[in-house]
Amino acid sequence: xxxxxxxxxxxxxxxxxxxxxxxxxxxDFSKPNNAPTESDDxxxxxxxxxxxxxxxxxxxxxxxTIKAVNLGESVWTINxxxxxDIDTSKAYGLAxxxxxxxxxxxxxxxxxxxxxxxxxxxxxxxxxxMKNGNTESLFIGDSSPTLGEYFIIKEGDSAIYTIYPxxxxxxxxxxxxxxxxxxxxxxxxxxxxxxxxxxxxxINLEMIDSSEDTLNNVWQMTIPYESAANDDYVDxxxxxxxxxxxxxxxxxxxxxxxxxSSTVMTLSIKPYDNYSGEYGEVYTETMTFGKTSxxxxxxxxxxxxxxxxxxxxxxxxxxSFNIVSKLQALVDITxxxxxTVEYQGEQHTxxxxxxxxxxxxxxxxxxTDNDASQKMYQDIISLAVDSVYKGEKTKDxxxxxxxxxxxxxxxxxxxxxxxDDVNCALIRNGKTEFxxxxxxxxxxxxxxxxxxxxxx
Numbered sequence: 294x295x296x297x298x299x300x301x302x303x304x305x306x307x308x309x310x311x312x313x314x315x316x317x318x319x320x321d322f323s324k325p326n327n328a329p330t331e332s333d334d335x336x337x338x339x340x341x342x343x344x345x346x347x348x349x350x351x352x353x354x355x356x357x358t359i360k361a362v363n364l365g366e367s368v369w370t371i372n373x374x375x376x377x378d379i380d381t382s383k384a385y386g387l388a389x390x391x392x393x394x395x396x397x398x399x400x401x402x403x404x405x406x407x408x409x410x411x412x413x414x415x416x417x418x419x420x421x422x423m424k425n426g427n428t429e430s431l432f433i434g435d436s437s438p439t440l441g442e443y444f445i446i447k448e449g450d451s452a453i454y455t456i457y458p459x460x461x462x463x464x465x466x467x468x469x470x471x472x473x474x475x476x477x478x479x480x481x482x483x484x485x486x487x488x489x490x491x492x493x494x495x496i497n498l499e500m501i502d503s504s505e506d507t508l509n510n511v512w513q514m515t516i517p518y519e520s521a522a523n524d525d526y527v528d529x530x531x532x533x534x535x536x537x538x539x540x541x542x543x544x545x546x547x548x549x550x551x552x553x554s555s556t557v558m559t560l561s562i563k564p565y566d567n568y569s570g571e572y573g574e575v576y577t578e579t580m581t582f583g584k585t586s587x588x589x590x591x592x593x594x595x596x597x598x599x600x601x602x603x604x605x606x607x608x609x610x611x612x613s614f615n616i617v618s619k620l621q622a623l624v625d626i627t628x629x630x631x632x633t634v635e636y637q638g639e640q641h642t643x644x645x646x647x648x649x650x651x652x653x654x655x656x657x658x659x660x661t662d663n664d665a666s667q668k669m670y671q672d673i674i675s676l677a678v679d680s681v682y683k684g685e686k687t688k689d690x691x692x693x694x695x696x697x698x699x700x701x702x703x704x705x706x707x708x709x710x711x712x713d714d715v716n717c718a719l720i721r722n723g724k725t726e727f728x729x730x731x732x733x734x735x736x737x738x739x740x741x742x743x744x745x746x747x748x749x
């Protein structure tokens with residue numbers, strides 16, 4: 294009996310699942326939530342044209358006339374405005390709405406009194422001009438108090454129909470509707486250069502050419518330092534905020550506080566075509582940042598001024614030291630044939646033999662523990678700087694690390710000179726730009742001594 298009951302329950306569950314699937318598959322997601330659902334009632338065709346065959350659409354309301362113009366290849370504009378000032382997808386949406394209009398309700402055939410439908414003085418008039426020169430005119434009147442839909446009549450047609458309110462709303466949008474869109478649309482994966490020019494400093498970041506097969510970094514800083522950048526910092530603190538910038542409502546006749554000393558950001562964009570798998574020509578996008586008013590800041594983009602939340606553009610104030618890689622002793626092991634460490638009158642060399650992706654190590658020409666040597670190399674390149682060098686006077690050299698480049702590759706020399714009891718200057722290939730805590734060097738020297746001792 295229990296087994297039979299379980300079978301009945303299982304069958305009921307299956308039936309419910311089947312019914313649920315059928316209901317889900319028949320839901321029309323193309324309409325707003327408040328749009329009427331489909332039924333078996335007859336459908337009357339008011340307009341049925343291919344939007345691409347339409348040349349212009351003129352919608353006249355009490356607020357004026359909106360003229361949509363077909364520019365070809367499914368691109369439309371409004372009132373002959375530039376594509377930079379109009380959301381062309383919205384304009385094409387208007388064409389799509391007007392080109393196909395149907396109704397579930399034929400109200401009256403050959404009406405005598407148009408006034409009772411509000412069609413003697415229609416609130417909306419639509420003139421459609423086809424590419425072949427033919428024209429169609431539509432007129433929308435009052436809302437039906439019983440159906441909640443709007444009366445519509447087509448010139449040359451003797452019948453009055455109704456159409457859904459959301460269709461009327463889509464047709465009668467004001468000019469501001471088409472002007473409100475994000476004019477700044479950039480795929481951050483296509484950004485290959487970032488330049489932020491401020492009155493206090495200029496920061497320039499460039500994406501490392503992938504042909505160099507660099508394993509450690511994607512971004513490098515060229516100004517004010519020639520060094521690897523902190524990739525995570527660039528991704529999370531700069532690129533991610535850039536992707537959230539919205540410039541959708543241009544302001545007219547405002548003083549944004551722009552001047553020659555304003556911060557300017559220039560992005561270099563190298564667009565990638567997912568279909569062809571090829572990169573396009575590099576182009577630039579530029580923004581100028583003006584004064585802050587309350588929680589928003591004025592931004593100039595393509596000769597238009599916008600207000601954006603100040604929190605969204607904090608990255609333009611970032612200091613170069615926050616962005617640059619702190620691992621100034623970092624050198625990719627794949628580009629190194631050996632590293633010589635000099636300290637306290639001692640000198641030792643770790644030779645690195647490359648075998649594809651594997652490495653073999655020797656210490657001062659003798660075989661050594663491979664894992665211990667690789668760990669020692671990681672400790673060496675993990676030295677992180679602590680601050681920017683401000684011209685302090687330097688004393689004796691505490692440590693020097695020389696990375697010998699593979700084949701014709703350049704050597705890299707990182708020298709540490711004492712400033713005081715706390716800090717040392719880090720000098721990379723002759724340039725002194727950062728300081729590092731002396732305690733870090735002391736710890737590394739002790740670790741290296743222990744490593745050498747254990748290899749004897």
